[in-house]
Amino acid sequence: MQRNIWFMAISVIVVIILLNNTAYYFLTKESLEDALNREVAAVARQIEFSVEQSRLGAERYQDLIGDELRVVSIAAQYALDPDVDKVTNEQLVELSAKLGVNHITLLKRVKDDILLYKSSDETQLGKSTKSWDPWFTVFNQLFDQQNVEIDWLGKSLPGFWSGPFEVASTDPGSIYKWGYYFDGTTNYITDPYISYTKLAEYEELTxxxxxxxxxxxxxxxxxxxxxxxxxxxxxxxxxxxxxxxxxxxxxxxxxxxxxxxxxxxxxxxxxxxxxxxxxxxxxxxxxxxxxxxxxxxxxxxxxxxxxxxxxxxxxxxxxxxxxxxxxxxxxxDQMSTQLLNIAIIIVLVTALSLVTAAVVMNYYRRSRDNAVQVTQQTYVDEINQMFHSIRAQRHDFLNHVQTIHSLAELNKHEELIAYTKELTGEIRQMNDIINIGNPAIAALIRSKTSQAESYRIMFECTFTSFEQLEMGVKTLDLNRILGNLIDNAFDETMRYPESMRMVELHGLQRNGFLEFTITNTCEDAEKVAAMPLFQSGYSTKDQQEHQGLGLSIVKSIVDKYKGTIDIHADGPDRLTFFITIPHKI
The missing domain is CATH 3.30.450 (Beta-Lactamase)
Structure with a gap:
């Protein structure tokens, strides 16, 4: 039975540890996943920031290119005749090379259209821009000398507009950035443009x-x-x-x-x-x-x-x-590495916890076994002492008979009466102890009776209906209760003269309860009854000789069996403890 209890206790501990570690594992796994998600989000945020910086740099670079195209437009206008019909394509080829642009095209307004009228790129010549949205709108605003206002990308300055890099309508295989300039001094829009090569080189680097x-x-x-x-x-x-x-x-x-x-x-x-x-x-x-x-x-x-x-x-x-x-x-893999480390820690902690629990349980078991062994040894010693007293009475029986016979022959009636009274008192006392009905309690009372005799204490005790009290743990606990109460009573009465040393113990089993009362001499009993006598470490006696644990142990055992213990003053110089413990036969 005891092994099963220990096995169940260890099993419960193992289950609790496993449940705790399992919960910890999955919570940690979830935390690691969240941490990795946040890490990825942080990397994404860093990339986002870097992309923005790079993109803004590229846009700024495009603005600078737009400024260059405006400068090229103005320079080209000074170098060319203000009448587009007097400008040759050859001039534009030569001027493009000098100004460092791919090509220069001149745009002329013709009725309801705007044509690519002259150009250093012959593939441009004669192309209509009427279908180019929103470029066609920009060209008309420039010819009308209005500020370019369109919901489109690009850079707008007085008399000038430059759009973003885009695929050329006249050359779908090429990407250019164009600049358009018109200040009213010519009859054409000057349009220098460069290829994507410059921006590509920039973006290749940054x-x-x-x-x-x-x-x-x-x-x-x-x-x-x-x-x-x-x-x-x-x-x-x-x-x-x-x-x-x-x-x-x-x-x-x-x-x-x-x-x-x-x-x-x-x-x-x-x-x-x-x-x-x-x-x-x-x-x-x-x-x-x-x-x-x-x-x-x-x-x-x-x-x-x-x-x-x-x-x-x-x-x-x-x-x-x-x-x-x-x-x-x-x-x-990163999570698995971290979870493996956590799993190793969990295993080590679990093993350490189990070893610690086993050591503590083993220590507790050994301490309990030692306590039981001591109690059992005390019980055996007290039983042996009682049997020894019985054997001694039987051994001395012949001597007693001879003494009685001699006193009768000598007509010593008074001496005979005194001797037999003393003899019958000892036999009655022994019979009363034997009649308690419980060998363990009987042995304890026999031991305490002998102790009371040596201390010159008048110790009286009665037990009723204890014949059916079961042996076992409960009997051991009852002996601990009675032993501590009797010792406490003896210690208190030893403070008084022999004439005042009195202890009474009564035990009764009835209606499913065990009842004990123990009364001893105690001056200022009312004052003592109000003290915290059941508090561990508290004692009214010499602290060097007494640790104040006896009554605390009694209280803990009574509480364990859901019993009650009361203390009250039974007169000015008598203190009584009353204990009730539920008990079913």
């Missing part, structure tokens, strides 16, 4: 694509970074098919602005739209191209419409969506 490439190289978990046009992403590339069959793709409306887009998922369009419309980050993990990836869609909004991005209708935008693709396996 541009967004270069930044994305370096970022991916420095982060082993990062697979891809893409800057998307949220308005055109779902519709694909915007293209114009010319009458000659050539296809012109528009840079400003392309869905992929920077970076690459190789990890394509069906849910990308919905996620880009969700991030753009809600202005909240969207994160998903899914399998793309056979690889488990973690994708984050981040909407980015600028303070003004300074982006080189337009929607499908050509309206400039102030936002884009930044997409990051991370290798989820790398993230999982």
């Amino acid at each position: 541009g967004v694509d270069s930044l994305i490439k370096k970022t991916i190289e420095s982060n082993k978990a990062l697979l891809e970074v893409t800057v998307l046009n949220p308005e055109t992403f779902a519709k694909g590339p915007f293209e114009t098919v010319h009458p000659n069959g050539e296809v012109q793709e528009h840079i400003l409306q392309q869905p992929i602005l920077y970076g690459s887009y190789n990890y394509v998922a069906k849910s990308d369009v919905a996620n880009v739209s969700k991030a753009f419309n809600t202005k909240q980050n969207v994160t998903v993990d899914e399998v793309v191209n056979g690889k488990h990836v973690f994708k984050m869609f981040i909407p980015v909004f600028t303070e003004d419409k300074g982006l080189n991005i337009v929607d499908e209708n050509g309206v400039p935008m102030d936002s884009y969506v930044l997409t990051l693709v991370s290798d989820y396996q790398v993230i999982r």
Whole structure:
């Protein structure tokens, strides 16, 4: 039975530790996932900031190119005749080379159209601009000497406007940036332009694509970074098919602005739209191209419409969506490493806890076994002492009979009466002890009776209906209760003269209860009864000889069996303890 109790206790401890560690493991796993998500978001934020800086730098560089084109326009105007009909294409070829631009074209207003009238590029000659929106609007505003005001990208100055780099309508295979100048002193708009080469060289060194490439190289978990046009992403590339069959793709409306887009998922369009419309980050993990990836869609909004991005209708935008693709396996490996370390710590702590619990339990068991052994040894000694007293009475019986016979022959009636009275008192006392009915309690009382005789204490005790009291743990606890109460009473009475040393003990079993009362001599009993006698460490006696634990132990045992213990003054010099303990036979 005892082994089963210990096994159950250890099993409960193990289950509690395992449940605690399991909960800790999953909570830690969730925390690590959140931390890694925040780390990816922080990397995304850093990329976003760097992209913005790089993009703003590129836009500033474009503004500088626009300023150069204005200077070239003014220089060209001074070098050319103010009448477009007196300017030759050869002059424009020579002037383009001198001023460091790819080409110079002169635009002339003809009725309701504006033509590319003269140019250093012969493929430009005679082209109509009437279908070029919004360029045609700009050209008319310049000819009318109005400030250029259109909802479009570019740089507007008095008499001048420069648009962004874009695919040329007259040469769909080339990308240029144009500048248009007209101050009213000529009958044409001067239009110098340069190719994308200069900006490409700049972006190769410091541009967004270069930044994305370096970022991916420095982060082993990062697979891809893409800057998307949220308005055109779902519709694909915007293209114009010319009458000659050539296809012109528009840079400003392309869905992929920077970076690459190789990890394509069906849910990308919905996620880009969700991030753009809600202005909240969207994160998903899914399998793309056979690889488990973690994708984050981040909407980015600028303070003004300074982006080189337009929607499908050509309206400039102030936002884009930044997409990051991370290798989820790398993230999982990082988590696995950290979780492995945590698991090792959990195992070590669990093992240490179990070892500690086993040591404590073993120590407690040994202490308990020692206490039981001491109690049992005391019980055996007291039983042996009682049996020894009985055997001694039987051994001396013949001597007693001979003494009685001699006193009778000598007619010593008074001496005979005194002797037999003394003899019957000892036999009665022994019989009373034997009649308690419980050997353990009988042995304790026999021992305390002998102790009382040596202390010159008048010790009286009676026990009623204890014949059916069961042996076991309860009997041991009862002996601890009675032993401590008797010792406490003896200690108190030893403070008084022999004539005042009196202790009475009564035990009764009835109605499912065990009742004990013990009364001893005690001066100022009312005052003593009000003291915290059951408090551990409290004692009214010499602190060097007594630790104040006896009554505290009695109280703890009574409480364990859900009993009660009371103390009251039974007169001015008598103190009584009353104990009641539930007990079923």
